[in-house]
Amino acid sequence: MSQEIKSFYPPLRTLMGPGPSDVHPRVLAAIAKPTIGHLDPAFQDLMEDIKSGLRYAFQTENSLTFPVSAPGSAGMEACFVNLVEPGDKVIIAQNGVFGVRMKENVVRCGGTAIVVEHDWGTAIDLQRVEGALKESPDTKVLAFVHAETSTGVLSDAQALCALAQQHDCLSIVDAVTSLGGVNVEVDSWGADAVYSGTQKCLSCPPGISPVTFSDRAAETVRNRTHPVGSWFLDLNLVMAYWGGDGGRTYHHTAPVNAMYGLHEALLMLQEEGLKLAHNRHSGIQKAFVSGIEAMGLTPLVDVDNRLPPLTTVCVPDGIDEAATRAHLLKTYNLEIGAGLGPLAGKVWRIGLMGHSARMENVLLCLTALEDALIRQQAKIEPGAANAAAIAMFDNFV
Numbered sequence: 001m002s003q004e005i006k007s008f009y010p011p012l013r014t015l016m017g018p019g020p021s022d023v024h025p026r027v028l029a030a031i032a033k034p035t036i037g038h039l040d041p042a043f044q045d046l047m048e049d050i051k052s053g054l055r056y057a058f059q060t061e062n063s064l065t066f067p068v069s070a071p072g073s074a075g076m077e078a079c080f081v082n083l084v085e086p087g088d089k090v091i092i093a094q095n096g097v098f099g100v101r102m103k104e105n106v107v108r109c110g111g112t113a114i115v116v117e118h119d120w121g122t123a124i125d126l127q128r129v130e131g132a133l134k135e136s137p138d139t140k141v142l143a144f145v146h147a148e149t150s151t152g153v154l155s156d157a158q159a160l161c162a163l164a165q166q167h168d169c170l171s172i173v174d175a176v177t178s179l180g181g182v183n184v185e186v187d188s189w190g191a192d193a194v195y196s197g198t199q200k201c202l203s204c205p206p207g208i209s210p211v212t213f214s215d216r217a218a219e220t221v222r223n224r225t226h227p228v229g230s231w232f233l234d235l236n237l238v239m240a241y242w243g244g245d246g247g248r249t250y251h252h253t254a255p256v257n258a259m260y261g262l263h264e265a266l267l268m269l270q271e272e273g274l275k276l277a278h279n280r281h282s283g284i285q286k287a288f289v290s291g292i293e294a295m296g297l298t299p300l301v302d303v304d305n306r307l308p309p310l311t312t313v314c315v316p317d318g319i320d321e322a323a324t325r326a327h328l329l330k331t332y333n334l335e336i337g338a339g340l341g342p343l344a345g346k347v348w349r350i351g352l353m354g355h356s357a358r359m360e361n362v363l364l365c366l367t368a369l370e371d372a373l374i375r376q377q378a379k380i381e382p383g384a385a386n387a388a389a390i391a392m393f394d395n396f397v
């Protein structure tokens with residue numbers, strides 16, 4: 001017998017994990033607007049606005065710029081499945097979870113993955129990547145994660161894209177946790193295939209993956225010898241839906257209401273302006289880090305490679321990592337993330353992304369952490385963290 005179900009009322013949480021992050025009320029309101037047909041002329045106008053808003057966010061003129069109707073992982077897959085053919089060599093500069101997934105994608109496309117492995121918590125080493133490119137001159141693609149959400153590291157995407165170009169390679173860039181929070185300059189970097197996600201710095205719910213492809217990448221897809229292994233993600237087919245001026249052909253039914261949300265989020269990004277959005281993320285992280293340092297905690301990543309939207313904080317000796325997170329969720333309705341892989345149990349991952357990158361979130365998180373640690377006998381001066389964060393915040397407002 002089936003169980004009786006009732007309406008679902010989600011608890012009201014503050015989301016400061018590795019994603020999803022807090023959704024802006026304007027985005028939630030947009031999603032609640034009446035659904036229309038996905039081939040309705042009004043929806044087609046909305047699609048054009050979204051593509052234009054994405055070009056602004058990605059800082060590109062690429063005509064092949066659109067949202068994949070699926071989460072960031074699908075954007076990743078769209079890049080690999082279209083650009084990598086059986087036998088192709090792909091260098092992956094790997095420094096966390098998402099680089100590991102890139103390798104999985106290459107293998108499933110029948111390509112050969114050459115992995116340049118880095119310790120988790122470190123940025124990608126340009127010299128080692130250059131060495132790998134020299135060693136395998138027939139490499140077709142260089143792939144890397146700009147903002148490693150698993151470790152809180154930001155790598156030098158501009159320099160890596162330049163290396164790819166110097167060695168006649170295409171670049172695939174994971175910008176899931178950078179777009180909207182950290183500068184992503186697709187055209188001036190010469191990046192070829194870049195994907196992102198809506199639930200990190202764009203203040204939207206999860207479920208959509210903005211992507212952009214350079215003309216060079218689009219040309220590579222058109223000239224493939226093997227058909228693309230995925231029907232849903234085949235750019236040649238998707239573009240007949242998202243592309244063409246007028247005359248759209250049915251490919252799949254876009255998640256209409258989710259697109260309303262993305263549209264509103266992109267509008268808000270334009271209103272704030274990219275530069276201010278990036279400054280807000282970096283400034284808020286500085287305030288947060290001042291706070292955690294004032295309570296005796298340390299960030300895992302050194303200041304030069306720290307990713308503004310996500311801070312990994314080392315768990316001090318004698319503190320129960322999971323019990324601390326549980327206390328934050330239960331008592332403060334506050335979600336933070338756990339460490340992954342080699343960092344499991346050793347760090348918390350604290351997101352200050354999109355609508356979550358606000359001072360009130362910083363103060364809530366510092367207060368809640370301080371409480372959880374003092375309950376576990378940590379020697380902390382109550383209030384010091386908030387005072388330090390506020391003092392730092394005053395420096396940049």
Ligand SMILES: *Cc1c(COP(=O)(O)O)cnc(C)c1O
Pocket residue numbers: 019071072073074076098145147148149150174176177197199206207
């Ligand atoms: C979250 C994330 C993804 C995956 O996005 P989903 O929407 O969860 O599929 C990929 N890469 C990075 C760097 C991420 O942070």
